[in-house]
Amino acid sequence: MLSAALAGVVVNWDDVPEDVIRPGVRRRVYATDEVMLCWHSLSVGMDTRPHSHEDFDQLALVLEGRADYYIDGVPHEMGPGSMLLVPKGVEHYIVPRTEPCINLDVFAPPRADYADLAARLVDRT
Numbered sequence: 001m002l003s004a005a006l007a008g009v010v011v012n013w014d015d016v017p018e019d020v021i022r023p024g025v026r027r028r029v030y031a032t033d034e035v036m037l038c039w040h041s042l043s044v045g046m047d048t049r050p051h052s053h054e055d056f057d058q059l060a061l062v063l064e065g066r067a068d069y070y071i072d073g074v075p076h077e078m079g080p081g082s083m084l085l086v087p088k089g090v091e092h093y094i095v096p097r098t099e100p101c102i103n104l105d106v107f108a109p110p111r112a113d114y115a116d117l118a119a120r121l122v123d124r125t
Helices: 002-006 112-124
Strands: 018-022 025-031 036-042 058-064 067-071 074-078 083-086 092-096 101-107
Touching: 002 112, 025 112, 036 092, 036 112, 058 067, 067 083
Parallel strands: none
Antiparallel strands: 018 025, 025 036, 036 101, 058 083, 058 101, 067 074, 067 092
8 A cells, every 4th residue: 555655756754754752763754565764863862762573673774973773782883874684582772972863774574563654654645
């Protein structure tokens, strides 16, 4: 359904609805039926939320700024262009070191708990 609605439609991140997740964390979601992109704008000092995903891997990419990305308690220094695989079931979280810090996460299959966020974009196109 999402794929058919977005096929051939050019979208800019500025056109995607933004949500404030918690102080210091803003998110935008773009998805098809097969893959989901989550754009996060992160502030230094934000609350970290260690968590894991039991059903899918996560690919993390830092587009701007610098951050420490913790996988199973081990920090990995990341900067623009750095990518990291977060295997399913492994605890992880990110700590921005500079601002702005832009982190793009890729989920395949798309996260079911973010499906409503992705559907809002279709309503706007």
